[in-house]
Amino acid sequence: MELITLKNICKTYNLGDIDVPVLKGVSLDIMNGEMVALMGASGSGKSTLMNILGCLDRPTSGEYWLDGEEVSRISSDRRALIRNHKIGFVFQNFNLLPRTSAVDNVAMPLAYTAGHLSSREARKRAEAMLEKVGLADRMEHVPSQLSGGQQQRVAIARALINHPPVLFADEPTGNLDSHTSAEVLKMFQDLNRTENITIILVTHDAHVAGHAQRVIHISDGLINDGVYCAAPPVEEDVR
Amino acid sequence: MKLYVVVKNALRTLLRNPMRAMLTALGIVIGVGSVIAMMEIGSGSSEALKKSISNMGANMLMIFPGMTSTGGVSGGMGSAQNLSPEDCEAIIRECPAVRTAAPTVRVRVQVVRGNRNWVPNQVQGTTSAYLDVRGNTIEEGSPISERDILNCNRVCLLGKTVARELFGDESPVNQEVRIKSITFRVIGVLAAKGANMMGMDQDDIILAPWTTVKYRIAGSSMTTANQSQSSSTSSTGSTRGVLYPSGSTSLYPEKSSTQTANTPLTMRFATVDMILASAVSPEAIPDAIKQITALLRERHRLHPQAEDDFSIRDMTEMTNTLSSTTKLMTNLLLCVAMISLVVGGVGIMNIMLVSVTERTREIGLRMAVGARSRDILLQFLVESIVLCLVGGIIGIMLGHGGAILVALMLGWPVSTSIPAIVAAFMVSAAVGIIFGYYPAWKASRLDPIEALRYE
Numbered sequence: 001m002e003l004i005t006l007k008n009i010c011k012t013y014n015l016g017d018i019d020v021p022v023l024k025g026v027s028l029d030i031m032n033g034e035m036v037a038l039m040g041a042s043g044s045g046k047s048t049l050m051n052i053l054g055c056l057d058r059p060t061s062g063e064y065w066l067d068g069e070e071v072s073r074i075s076s077d078r079r080a081l082i083r084n085h086k087i088g089f090v091f092q093n094f095n096l097l098p099r100t101s102a103v104d105n106v107a108m109p110l111a112y113t114a115g116h117l118s119s120r121e122a123r124k125r126a127e128a129m130l131e132k133v134g135l136a137d138r139m140e141h142v143p144s145q146l147s148g149g150q151q152q153r154v155a156i157a158r159a160l161i162n163h164p165p166v167l168f169a170d171e172p173t174g175n176l177d178s179h180t181s182a183e184v185l186k187m188f189q190d191l192n193r194t195e196n197i198t199i200i201l202v203t204h205d206a207h208v209a210g211h212a213q214r215v216i217h218i219s220d221g222l223i224n225d226g227v228y229c230a231a232p233p234v235e236e237d238v239r
Numbered sequence: 240m241k242l243y244v245v246v247k248n249a250l251r252t253l254l255r256n257p258m259r260a261m262l263t264a265l266g267i268v269i270g271v272g273s274v275i276a277m278m279e280i281g282s283g284s285s286e287a288l289k290k291s292i293s294n295m296g297a298n299m300l301m302i303f304p305g306m307t308s309t310g311g312v313s314g315g316m317g318s319a320q321n322l323s324p325e326d327c328e329a330i331i332r333e334c335p336a337v338r339t340a341a342p343t344v345r346v347r348v349q350v351v352r353g354n355r356n357w358v359p360n361q362v363q364g365t366t367s368a369y370l371d372v373r374g375n376t377i378e379e380g381s382p383i384s385e386r387d388i389l390n391c392n393r394v395c396l397l398g399k400t401v402a403r404e405l406f407g408d409e410s411p412v413n414q415e416v417r418i419k420s421i422t423f424r425v426i427g428v429l430a431a432k433g434a435n436m437m438g439m440d441q442d443d444i445i446l447a448p449w450t451t452v453k454y455r456i457a458g459s460s461m462t463t464a465n466q467s468q469s470s471s472t473s474s475t476g477s478t479r480g481v482l483y484p485s486g487s488t489s490l491y492p493e494k495s496s497t498q499t500a501n502t503p504l505t506m507r508f509a510t511v512d513m514i515l516a517s518a519v520s521p522e523a524i525p526d527a528i529k530q531i532t533a534l535l536r537e538r539h540r541l542h543p544q545a546e547d548d549f550s551i552r553d554m555t556e557m558t559n560t561l562s563s564t565t566k567l568m569t570n571l572l573l574c575v576a577m578i579s580l581v582v583g584g585v586g587i588m589n590i591m592l593v594s595v596t597e598r599t600r601e602i603g604l605r606m607a608v609g610a611r612s613r614d615i616l617l618q619f620l621v622e623s624i625v626l627c628l629v630g631g632i633i634g635i636m637l638g639h640g641g642a643i644l645v646a647l648m649l650g651w652p653v654s655t656s657i658p659a660i661v662a663a664f665m666v667s668a669a670v671g672i673i674f675g676y677y678p679a680w681k682a683s684r685l686d687p688i689e690a691l692r693y694e
Contacts, residue, residue: 051688054607056606056607056687056688056691057688076611076612077611077612077613080606080609080610080611080612080614081609081611083606083607083608083609084608084609085609089607089608091604091691095600095603095604095691097601097604098255099255100251100255108605108608109608109609111244111248111610112605112608112609112610112611112614113609119244158608162609
């Protein structure tokens with residue numbers, strides 16, 4: 001079943017009088033439980049596509065179905081809710097709150113979830129998440145006391161706190177050495193396999209992309225090829 | 240998102256940078272602190288001012304007898320003899336709005352001591368309550384007692400001017416003066432009061448028991464009466480007058496005891512020239528006038544349609560001065576309060592703007608994980624309100640402490656003002672909202688993509 005369906009997505013930025021087309025009609029299907037890598041050179045429209053997929057931005061035209069809901073035309077408040085419930089983000093520079101303990105960092109998104117959780121329950125859930133990513137002994141450490149790999153694991157725990165069906169990782173290994181990169185990527189693979197979470201890796205590193213089941217190449221605002229391993233190749237729409 | 244969670248988060252965020260939070264709140268602390276201190280010192284001094292203006296007689300009421308006319312010649316205000324000392328006692332007893340009252344009998348006579356003589360502006364026969372009503376104090380000696388009044392004792396209190404004219408630098412206490420050739424012992428000297436609002440020297444005065452003045456001195460007690468209307472009513476019919484001849488020549492041959500028994504005079508009660516009353520406060524003056532009017536009409540048995548046979552005057556001019564002074568003071572303080580709070584508020588706004596810029600990434604992250612723009616708005620608004628309220632509370636404590644310190648060290652009058660504290664608290668919350676709104680709004684309008692990428 002498709003978790004994500006893009007139909008002819010266009011995105012044009014308006015710089016004064018000049019319209020700059022960044023995405024020129026992208027169509028794409030991502031199945032539930034897939035692990036996909038999104039590759040492309042800088043300026044290819046990779047980040048823009050990622051922002052639209054992550055409900056941070058709206059396409060100029062086209063349709064975007066996420067989890068059976070058309071989300072390309074909804075209000076920013078609705079999009080915030082969708083980000084909170086259905087999407088987890090992992091960033092290159094971790095983006096943890098400074099001088100805030102790991103457990104508080106992980107529990108942070110719960111503050112924006114409909115408030116049926118008491119702060120005690122929220123803390124419990126955050127602790128469970130940290131245990132899952134192997135940081136049970138680092139609950140009260142602040143980011144500056146954690147290594148890069150540990151920080152990224154805190155960020156992953158934070159992304160998973162609301163049990164989203166899809167996880168976006170934007171250059172998740174960009175700031176990590178090769179050893180911890182391998183660990184983090186292994187964690188993504190485990191999450192994909194055991195929890196059936198759809199994972200979308202945005203990267204320009206072919207080695208990282210190699211951990212995915214499918215690699216989608218973007219250049220110049222169009223998808224060049226997206227090899228779908230598990231099913232017969234899908235002919236991607238061009239323009 | 241629950242409010243207490245927001246407040247808790249705001250406190251935690253502020254504590255992440257305690258030095259900056261403290262310095263930011265300092266503007267509010269100083270603003271609120273100075274307002275509270277000034278309010279307390281100001282209301283203390285306005286209280287003291289009120290008291291001293293009251294001492295000048297702002298809540299004084301003067302009750303005059305009505306007027307008479309004989310053969311078309313009007314006696315003028317106060318010429319009737321229908322206020323009795325009993326009226327005065329009744330006023331003290333039955334009018335709750337009146338603090339105290341004193342009857343007065345006035346004469347204008349020569350005072351002699353040794354080879355010096357002087358005619359005081361006023362020789363007043365009264366009771367000890369007079370001092371209270373007029374706000375006089377005794378510098379040296381003792382006041383007139385009840386006993387002096389009952390016994391018509393020949394004692395008197397001298398005003399500063401009289402004492403200087405008759406005694407020079409000597410202390411007059413326990414010396415003797417002759418008032419209209421009657422020997423009086425000086426029992427005290429009044430503290431100097433200076434000129435009153437009309438420029439009349441208030442120290443040019445002699446006070447004596449009203450009975451003594453009435454029965455021993457008063458040949459004519461009618462200083463307020465039309466002097467051209469020489470009438471026999473000025474003789475008081477007092478038996479004591481015989482002992483000390485008043486000096487006015489008797490027009491008729493004296494009656495023998497038989498004649499007196501044959502033509503009994505209607506009983507004449509003692510009358511006084513004026514009653515001075517003091518209302519409990521300047522605000523209570525209208526009530527006091529109402530109560531005294533009702534009481535005197537009843538005592539004088541006046542028909543409901545009849546006019547009052549007395550008149551009451553108050554010091555409206557002084558009261559107006561008093562209230563306008565107080566109002567001016569309050570407004571002045573309010574202006575200072577506003578200015579200092581605006582300055583504090585601008586400081587808050589400045590730091591909040593810096594904070595929004597500095598935490599752009601955090602804002603982007605919060606939006607990415609599901610914060611709506613109104614959540615961000617609330618977060619920053621609550622932060623600035625918490626900052627202002629904490630500053631306000633510290634300011635209230637500091638200001639209150641400062642006021643107490645001033646009271647202790649300089650001995651200025653200080654009064655704690657609960658409304659000022661409540662107002663300062665509310666105003667600091669309002670400053671937080673007003674000056675925190677723009678930065679918070681700015682934060683909430685950030686684009687999450689831009690914010691996440693911000694370096």
